[in-house]
Amino acid sequence: MTKTAPGSRRASVRRIGFRTQMILFVGTLVVLMLAIQGAYLNQRYAQVIEHQIGQRALAVAKTVAEIPELVAAFDIAEPATVIQPIAEAVRVQTGATFVVVGNRESIRYSHPLPDRLGQRMVGEDNEPALERGEAYVSRATGSLGPSIRGKVPVFDGEGGIVGVVSVGFLADEIEQRVAEALVPNRVLMVLVALLGLGGAVWIASRFKRVILGLEPHEIARRLEEKDAILESIHEGIVAVNAEGDITLLNHAARRFLPDDALALDPVGRPVRDVLPKSRLTEVLENGEAQFDSETWIGDQLVVVNRVPINVDGQIEGAVATFRSRMEILELSRSLIEVRRFADELRAQAHEFSNKLHTIAGLLQLDRPREALELIGQETQVQQRQIAVLKARVADPVLCGMLAGKIIRAGARGIDVDVERDSSMKVRLSGQGREAMLTIVGNLIENACEAQRADGVAPRVRVFFTDMGDDLVFEIDDNGQGVPESLAEAAFESGVSTKGPYRGIGLALVRELCQRHGGEVALEQSELGGACFIAIVGKRHVCAEERHD
The missing domain is CATH 3.30.450.20 (PAS domain)
Known part of the structure; x- marks a missing residue:
């Protein structure tokens, strides 16, 4: 005997439209119920x-x-x-x-x-x-x-x-x-059965319109696709119904919630119990959307967008999407870095093209010694500074970042000098290393990009120490400094003297310093420009010491 595979049975069912299936099921049920009830009543x-x-x-x-x-x-x-x-x-x-x-x-x-x-x-x-x-x-x-x-x-x-x-x-x-007396009953049963079939057709047609003409397997597939999309996106998503109870919370949103909020399943609970600072209830009350608003979830500052869900003019719920503010700032900084790096590569390509032409000319003139001296001049200063860094900075990743900044600054014609008294003998933890790379990298980049008067050779001085309970970095430049009118707002997001789409790095530096038990300050530099002092607590960024 040939057996029909489950998949082929499902395919054959799918070939019959949902509306037809519903009419058959409801109609059969109505007729069957009427037949049973009619037989009983006739008896x-x-x-x-x-x-x-x-x-x-x-x-x-x-x-x-x-x-x-x-x-x-x-x-x-x-x-x-x-x-x-x-x-x-x-x-x-x-x-x-x-x-x-x-x-x-x-x-x-x-x-x-x-x-x-x-x-x-x-x-x-x-x-x-x-x-x-x-x-x-x-x-x-x-x-x-x-x-x-x-x-x-x-x-x-x-x-x-x-x-x-x-x-x-x-x-x-x-x-x-009895047969003559039951004739009206049988006629009535037939009429009711026809009415039931008509009702089945109407219900099936109306239900088909409500589900937007989709078949059940299409609805199931779209639901699976929606769940996959919600779980794959990086932004946190929280949805509530008209009563303010959570109906949806994706995986990214759960990462922001503290452990005590996840002790019970957040879905089905009032949003105020899970996110005390949430303003979704305000959106439910006034129906007004809120964009790019900042709030705290646990110990993380996030940027939130909140919009109401309107169905036929009635507010049936609200949705909030949010992402870490630090991630947004870091992404913006990375985009600016990529754009800046591309500009620098074009400039360096032109400069090195000139030097290569010079070296080629010396070789053609049979002057190899002068060519070798020209090549050595390009590497001697940078090699000395890298050797000093290796001796004074114990963390290899931080040392590598500083070395990269020095090499890159040298290629741009900027003299970066590391103070002789600088010392950083501690080892950084994974999270602390990421924070320090962002803090120090942004401050050095700002110092290198400081505006200078015409004819002034750009200089940057770096000093760091791990004495006491804190790590301290001082970054000086010989630029024009920060105007007094912007001194207080220099660390706010979007405030910059370098043009539009800037003002992200210092805001990110201050946020990271504060999150790691420290602060960042702005002073007048001895070189004539700005001096930024970043302080970070050791216990927040250093790896635990292990003794064998």
């Missing part, structure tokens, strides 16, 4: 009709058994001559199939067929009436066929049982009456 209705006919037969039998002429006829020689006309008259008036009167031996005194008078009554169901005087309804098969009968005893003047009256309706006639 109950038939039982009620049969019961009513039985009670009707019983009432007619009681009426016949109390007719005085009929009771008196039992004492005459030929009871049938009196009882037969009375019974037939009652049968015609009531519409019963038969009205049979018999004596205690069940001998008939009346019958619809006269030739059966004097014969014994058929059915063997007279005993309760003749023996115990009971009036009841029975179902039995008589000489005319299966029927429902009302049996009542006939009492004489002294209360003795002298006979029995049996009034009946044939079962075939009853079934026909």
